[in-house]
Amino acid sequence: MSNIARDGARAEGEVLVEGQGPQGMISLRCDLGAAALKTALAGEGLALPAPLSLTREGARAVLWMSPDELMLLCPYDEAPALCARLSEALSGTHALVAVVSDARAAFRLTGEEALLRETLAKLTPADMRPEAMPEGCVRRTRLAQVAAAIWFEAGAAHVLAFRSGADYVFGALAYAGRSGARVGHL
Amino acid sequence: MLILTCPYCGVAADETELHPGGEAHLTREGPESDDAAFEGYLFHRKNPKGVHFERWRHSHGCGKWFHAARCTVTLEVFGSYAAQTTEPPQEIREILTARRPGWDQEAKA
Numbered sequence: 001m002s003n004i005a006r007d008g009a010r011a012e013g014e015v016l017v018e019g020q021g022p023q024g025m026i027s028l029r030c031d032l033g034a035a036a037l038k039t040a041l042a043g044e045g046l047a048l049p050a051p052l053s054l055t056r057e058g059a060r061a062v063l064w065m066s067p068d069e070l071m072l073l074c075p076y077d078e079a080p081a082l083c084a085r086l087s088e089a090l091s092g093t094h095a096l097v098a099v100v101s102d103a104r105a106a107f108r109l110t111g112e113e114a115l116l117r118e119t120l121a122k123l124t125p126a127d128m129r130p131e132a133m134p135e136g137c138v139r140r141t142r143l144a145q146v147a148a149a150i151w152f153e154a155g156a157a158h159v160l161a162f163r164s165g166a167d168y169v170f171g172a173l174a175y176a177g178r179s180g181a182r183v184g185h186l
Numbered sequence: 187m188l189i190l191t192c193p194y195c196g197v198a199a200d201e202t203e204l205h206p207g208g209e210a211h212l213t214r215e216g217p218e219s220d221d222a223a224f225e226g227y228l229f230h231r232k233n234p235k236g237v238h239f240e241r242w243r244h245s246h247g248c249g250k251w252f253h254a255a256r257c258t259v260t261l262e263v264f265g266s267y268a269a270q271t272t273e274p275p276q277e278i279r280e281i282l283t284a285r286r287p288g289w290d291q292e293a294k295a
């Protein structure tokens with residue numbers, strides 16, 4: 001198994017690409033309009049995000065992944081307990097709550113915003129212009145040859161990709177953002 | 187390059203973010219059907235020069251299957267719509283009638 005994201009891999013070029021290390025992730029699938037879901041999230045101080053966006057409360061965030069799927073981000077060690085509390089709160093509702101922290105790897109890109117967008121635009125067909133992809137917008141798309149979720153938050157670009165392809169994604173991001181790779185289009 | 191808007195999440199997805207599912211609105215012929223009908227369901231597909239209804243899956247996104255109506259010649263996309271239907275919805279029919287008069291006659295041929 002690849003440990004690259006856990007080992008705090010970093011590549012500095014036009015942008016700084018860093019593996020985020022262990023990131024708690026909980027997959028939550030149910031009818032997102034269910035009242036029980038709103039209550040369950042509120043009980044944890046979290047809010048239901050609008051489609052294609054995220055809400056954050058400190059170290060925790062809720063990402064909208066599909067019309068019936070949310071991804072909760074939290075510190076790695078907190079995930080099992082948070083998952084248990086949410087399962088309890090959603091008992092009686094048709095829902096799936098599961099810890100999936102080890103399924104995906106998280107990356108963070110920092111640097112000049114236009115260069116962050118440019119680096120990602122080299123790898124994804126998604127529109128990376130600020131007007132199409134504002135801060136807080138979550139876009140699941142393709143990054144080179146694999147699936148990934150991308151969002152911009154607090155001046156950084158965040159990428160979630162399957163751990164099986166973590167080495168590949170890190171390599172692709174590092175290469176797209178290497179020194180001298182500046183295009184200046186965005 | 188083909189860009190289809192997923193009716194479930196609203197993302198304008200590039201063709202490479204999608205997985206093609208072939209011709210839409212096929213009738214699933216079961217064990218009671220005759221051999222010709224079953225053969226048609228399994229193997230016979232339209233290959234029109236013009237309006238085509240297709241199934242697509244937003245595989246690099248929300249993961250949902252949906253339908254799209256497009257022109258195979260110009261790649262014009264007339265619209266996309268939910269998977270839970272056996273025929274194109276009225277708003278797609280209206281767009282097609284405005285853009286491609288006679289499309290329903292060709293579709294029957």
